[in-house]
Amino acid sequence: MRAPVDDGTLSVRDGKGIVVLRMKGGVIGRLARGRITVTENSDTATVVIRGEDRSGDVNEKTTFYAGTNIRFRIADDRRFTVRIDGNKINLSAVGRGNGFLDGRGNPEQGVFFDGSYSLNGEEYQSIPDFRQPFELAASPSSP
Numbered sequence: 700m701r702a703p704v705d706d707g708t709l710s711v712r713d714g715k716g717i718v719v720l721r722m723k724g725g726v727i728g729r730l731a732r733g734r735i736t737v738t739e740n741s742d743t744a745t746v747v748i749r750g751e752d753r754s755g756d757v758n759e760k761t762t763f764y765a766g767t768n769i770r771f772r773i774a775d776d777r778r779f780t781v782r783i784d785g786n787k788i789n790l791s792a793v794g795r796g797n798g799f800l801d802g803r804g805n806p807e808q809g810v811f812f813d814g815s816y817s818l819n820g821e822e823y824q825s826i827p828d829f830r831q832p833f834e835l836a837a838s839p840s841s842p
Contacts, residue, residue, distance in 0.1 A: 714788035714814030724794015733785015
């Protein structure tokens, strides 16, 4: 039998690259320049996007938003997917699910810092330069 799982957390500061979350819960944040793609699996999702220059439907369940100084809030009790690709990504997510981080650090091109992240309450560390999957879940605290 699997142990019960509590909500996990993800915090990204000044990210440059891609953040993908497939989760139940909520995410709030902003990005200076880039694109957000949201896939909803239900009509109960709350999706609030402000500041986009353009948006459009990819298909019946998926919408993209692109531009500068975008602010967003997405929440649902059912699983949704959000993909954020851009610069100066700042976000906080709480819930259960999985995803990946993929930074744009490349010393050969002069990109030494691509942001930092904290997963499930751990210390902040540099966003990985290559796709790194993660689980958004925390073990329950013992009494």
